[in-house]
Amino acid sequence: MCGIFGVINDKSNQASQTVLNGLKKLEYRGYDSWGIALKTEGSDEILIDKHIGKIGNAETALPSGVIAIGHTRWATHGGVTDANAHPHLDCSKRIAVIHNGIVENYQELESELRQKKHIFVSETDTEIIAHLIEEETKTQSLFQATLNAFKKLVGSNAIVVLDGKTGEVVVCRNGSPLVLGVTNDSTYIASDATALLDKTNRVYFMDDNEAVYIKKSYIELFSLNTEMGKKIQFKKIDWKAEAAEKGGFAHFALKEISEQTRTIPQVLIKKTKELEQVAQLIKNGYKPVLLACGSASYCGFAAQYIFADLGIEAINYGAYEYSPFAGLVNDKTLIFAISQSGETADTLLAVKEAKKKGAKIVSVINALGSSLERLSDYLLPVEAGPEIAVVSTKGFTAQLATFFALYSVIKKSDPQRFIHTFTEWIQNKNLHEIILNCAKGLLKSEHVYLIGKHINYPAVLEFALKLKETSYMHAEAFASGELKHGVLTLIQPETPCIVLTAKDSVLKEVVSSAIELKSRGGYIIGVGPTNNKAFDYFIETPDSGPLYSIFYNVVVGQLLGYYLGIGRGADPDKPRNLAKSVTVK
Ligand code: BG6
Numbered sequence: 243m244c245g246i247f248g249v250i251n252d253k254s255n256q257a258s259q260t261v262l263n264g265l266k267k268l269e270y271r272g273y274d275s276w277g278i279a280l281k282t283e284g285s286d287e288i289l290i291d292k293h294i295g296k297i298g299n300a301e302t303a304l305p306s307g308v309i310a311i312g313h314t315r316w317a318t319h320g321g322v323t324d325a326n327a328h329p330h331l332d333c334s335k336r337i338a339v340i341h342n343g344i345v346e347n348y349q350e351l352e353s354e355l356r357q358k359k360h361i362f363v364s365e366t367d368t369e370i371i372a373h374l375i376e377e378e379t380k381t382q383s384l385f386q387a388t389l390n391a392f393k394k395l396v397g398s399n400a401i402v403v404l405d406g407k408t409g410e411v412v413v414c415r416n417g418s419p420l421v422l423g424v425t426n427d428s429t430y431i432a433s434d435a436t437a438l439l440d441k442t443n444r445v446y447f448m449d450d451n452e453a454v455y456i457k458k459s460y461i462e463l464f465s466l467n468t469e470m471g472k473k474i475q476f477k478k479i480d481w482k483a484e485a486a487e488k489g490g491f492a493h494f495a496l497k498e499i500s501e502q503t504r505t506i507p508q509v510l511i512k513k514t515k516e517l518e519q520v521a522q523l524i525k526n527g528y529k530p531v532l533l534a535c536g537s538a539s540y541c542g543f544a545a546q547y548i549f550a551d552l553g554i555e556a557i558n559y560g561a562y563e564y565s566p567f568a569g570l571v572n573d574k575t576l577i578f579a580i581s582q583s584g585e586t587a588d589t590l591l592a593v594k595e596a597k598k599k600g601a602k603i604v605s606v607i608n609a610l611g612s613s614l615e616r617l618s619d620y621l622l623p624v625e626a627g628p629e630i631a632v633v634s635t636k637g638f639t640a641q642l643a644t645f646f647a648l649y650s651v652i653k654k655s656d657p658q659r660f661i662h663t664f665t666e667w668i669q670n671k672n673l674h675e676i677i678l679n680c681a682k683g684l685l686k687s688e689h690v691y692l693i694g695k696h697i698n699y700p701a702v703l704e705f706a707l708k709l710k711e712t713s714y715m716h717a718e719a720f721a722s723g724e725l726k727h728g729v730l731t732l733i734q735p736e737t738p739c740i741v742l743t744a745k746d747s748v749l750k751e752v753v754s755s756a757i758e759l760k761s762r763g764g765y766i767i768g769v770g771p772t773n774n775k776a777f778d779y780f781i782e783t784p785d786s787g788p789l790y791s792i793f794y795n796v797v798v799g800q801l802l803g804y805y806l807g808i809g810r811g812a813d814p815d816k817p818r819n820l821a822k823s824v825t826v827k
Contacts, residue, residue, distance in 0.1 A: 257310035272316025275327035288406035320365030332376035343399030447611030582637035583823030584612020705799030712807035735763030743770030744791030
């Protein structure tokens with residue numbers, strides 16, 4: 243996944259700087275390299291400025307101008323080099339292309355173009371597109387040439403094309419997300435709406451198989467299939483620009499962790515028509531099937547325990563492994579698709595498969611205007627606001643809270659006592675000190691093992707993922723019952739072991755597993771409402787009942803991951819090799 247930003251008719255006449263600022267807001271989508279193409283006034287030339295590495299506080303050396311497009315890359319095809327950074331040009335250096343996605347048939351397209359004497363300067367699939375358009379412009383207008391070229395691409399792709407001669411811009415989307423934003427004078431293009439918020443709140447979320455032609459202030463929307471014009475309707479979004487800023491926090495990750503004092507309660511107390519309708523479907527015997535990737539899939543796994551507590555059997559699948567099971571879907575299947583971005587390719591593919599087989603789709607999403615939202619029969623928005631840090635924190639707990647809200651619609655329960663205790667606990671300065679101290683003790687460890695039982699098994703999986711994502715530590719999570727079936731071999735003197743507990747019917751069992759780890763020399767970090775002499779380090783959490791324990795325990799994991807990441811010199815907002823959501827298979 244990559245970040246795309248563009249501006250046409252920039253009144254500041256500093257289009258390349260405007261694009262650079264936009265890319266800085268999209269850097270969580272990929273930070274291997276970045277680049278900008280500027281259409282210069284009074285000449286057909288396109289000027290390019292591209293670099294490997296993060297943008298950070300970089301400035302662009304490009305001169306003034308009113309049209310520029312830019313890209314921040316998450317490398318999939320071709321190493322992290324200046325040549326592979328976007329934008330890419332055609333042989334005549336007149337056409338510049340930026341791209342998000344994967345051209346699955348790029349090798350055969352490349353060999354055809356090589357036979358037509360096109361010269362390639364990069365190893366990317368994207369450069370193919372520039373030469374394909376160049377080939378088509380021999381007989382077609384830029385707009386038609388771009389459509390013809392785009393239709394030859396296999397895979398989920400989004401492109402923005404700039405013509406250095408005419409200043410025309412053509413945008414095509416099929417799979418990867420793109421949003422347009424407008425002010426009275428200028429038009430902006432971005433991979434997601436958060437990058438537009440300081441410019442405008444009037445946006446259009448492009449749909450699959452759509453193209454847009456832009457020249458100066460003229461904009462026209464087309465269907466890629468019929469090539470006929472379509473009405474473009476810009477809508478107002480209510481996200482504020484500050485929401486996409488750090489707001490005085492050192493990192494987005496810490497800001498978003500602290501925002502959970504608001505994001506979790508607001509979902510828990512929500513009573514919406516959609517929630518009632520979904521609850522009714524479940525009461526009418528619809529079978530819940532949970533689909534997601536990454537953190538969201540651990541939310542799905544936890545939801546399996548929440549449904550079980552209601553006496554309802556639900557099944558959770560990692561969406562990337564769902565295909566062999568899609569045949570089990572029927573018209574009484576209720577798919578819960580969980581996704582912070584609503585753009586994760588594997589989740590979209592799994593949902594499309596289930597939908598084809600007659601399943602109803604409920605989506606639990608944070609981002610606005612996503613592809614998943616458009617595939618859904620019922621939308622349960624978690625409204626946690628923009629989540630910028632690549633590690634999902636408030637996004638995860640707001641998704642989780644959605645299933646607790648559904649729980650309290652099906653079986654009357656009041657979350658107020660938990661809300662009060664949780665908001666007090668998470669704002670307690672002591673908590674940060676205790677966890678920071680724990681992190682200091684683990685800084686040099688390369689391996690840590692984690693155990694939990696019942697709802698704290700998905701909690702321990704999410705906890706371990708936070709440690710991996712933010713501190714690059716090898717963190718492996720197990721159901722505590724697995725210990726004696728192999729895992730125990732991994733434990734040596736001083737091996738750090740994290741034990742997640744709750745005041746529940748299995749506390750004794752989990753503590754005895756902790757004692758087994760200790761008897762092999764493990765250094766035991768206990769997390770939960772009840773301390774125990776088996777714990778070498780204890781992080782206390784309140785007791786709000788077994789199911790709610792997952793919120794406390796996961797937040798401890800978020801904070802421990804954050805402080806460990808800082809301590810080990812990692813960037814908690816932009817961990818190496820990752821991206822905020824993966825829009826390619
Ligand atoms: C990964 C993110 O790319 O995708 C994770 O780094 C996230 O944080 C996962 O959990 C799934 O993304 P989404 O948007 O579908 O919840």
